Amino acid sequence: MPDSQVMPTLRAALRAGDLIRVARGAYVGAEALAVATPEGAHLLRARAILATRPGEVVASHTTGAVVWGLPVEHEALDRVHLMRSAPIGTxxxxxxHTVHLFAGEGCAVTAGGIPVVPVALxxxxxxxxxxxxxxxCAADAALGKGMVTPGQLDDWVERSRRIEGVAHAREAVRRASPSADAPSESRGRLVLEDLGYVVVPQFKIVGPGFVYYGDLYLPELGVVGEVDGRGKYTGDATVLYKEKRREDDIRSLGYGMVRFPWGDLFKPHVMDQKVKRAARGHPPRPGRVKTPRSPVTGCPHGRTVGRTVILQPERSGRRITIRPTVLGPALRRSSSRTRPRR
Incomplete structure (x- = not known):
């Protein structure tokens, strides 16, 4: 099409609603936006803006996470985030959209034809x-899929040490786990840890004729927590029956069970009350709890460095004393509680 006809045609498409302007010189088809998922619509807008500045910027931050297929909350998808690919500009x-400063050497790669920052960044x-x-949530998904290593995450945190919000990034990397199966489980684990519980994600449960993995296991209480994410159930009777059978099997082994719908993940007091109710009549299962070690901290999941608790049962006559030994110089203390042997 001759250049003289481009602008009139473009204006006509905008007036008709066939095109949506997303930034200066960047347009997306209205029909494509209407049928796209929130992540898909975000990518369409990002691609359009990137096309107006070839070689100058790359997808970054939450936009970069979407490009790599990592979980991002939908409310964060309204704005596109880009990063300069060279140390120029502000x-x-x-x-x-927002254009961020150049992060340093190695901050620009390509994924699916889209210029983007590396997964760790x-x-x-x-x-x-x-x-x-x-x-x-993003770190758990990246580690679980083998897309990134703890060392790469640590490296980019260190390189971002002068950027506002780096304390959040450092804490996120420290508490990340490759065992989470979904963002809802990551959220649930963090809430329970903040409430003071030891949490083992994706705990293997073996019984007669079945093997299950509990979303979140609280070894101090013998309680298995299941996080019911926003898309976990479809209303299919078969799915509901299997889930009920699974719960009955787990209870038959002596575990307490508690379910956390999506809304509970934003109400710590509600989760705490549910855990305590589920724990009644379900004392800790005796025996050392073998928890998987975090590749990030090197310590068992459930607590971070300096606060890791490992259950160490001691038998004496007809009583079992479970001593949670608290590791780390900042918290050199131990407590014990005695329960009658059942």
């Missing part, structure tokens, strides 16, 4: 923008 905030950038919880 941070600029536009109507629909996308995770760290998500934590910088959105805080510890969403940073942990």
């Amino acid at each position: 941070t600029r905030k536009h109507e629909s 996308a995770v760290v950038g998500t934590a910088l923008l959105r805080g510890t919880v969403e940073g942990v």
Whole structure:
């Protein structure tokens, strides 16, 4: 099409509603936006803006996380985040997108034809923008899929040490786990840990004729927590029956059971009450709890360095004393509680 006809055609498409302007010189088809998922619509807008500045910027932060297929809360998808690919210019905030400063050598790669920051930097950038919880969700997913190593995350945190929000990024990397199966489980684990519980994600439960993995296991209480994410159930009777059978099997082994719908993950007091109710009549199962070790901290899941608790049962006559030994110089103390042997 001749250049003289481009602008009139473009204006006509905008007036007809066939095109949506997402930034200066960047347009997306209205029909494509209408049928896309929130993540898909975000990518369409990002691609359009990137096309107006080839070689100058790359997808970063939450936009980079979306490019790599990492979980991002939908409310964070309204704005596109880009990063300069060279040490020039300043941070600029536009109507629909933000262009961040160059992060250093190695901050630009390509994924699926889209210029983007590396996975580790996308995770760290998500934590910088959105805080510890969403940073942990992204880090858990990246570690679980083998897309990144703890060392790579640590490296980008250190390189971001002068950026606002780096404390959130450092905390997110420290508390990350490759065992989480979904962002809802990551959120649930963080809430329970903040309430003071030892938490083992994806705990293997073996019984007669079945093997299950509990979303969150609280070894001090003998309680298995199941996080019912926003898309866990479809209303299919077969799915509901299998889930009920699974819960009955787990209870038959003596575990307490508690379920956390999505809304509970934002109400710590509700989760705490549910855990305590489930724990009644379900004392800790005797025996040392073998918890998987975090590749990030090197310590068992459930507590971070300096606060890790390992159950160490001691038998004396007809009584069992469970002594949680608290590791770390900052908390050199121990407590014990005695329960009658059942």
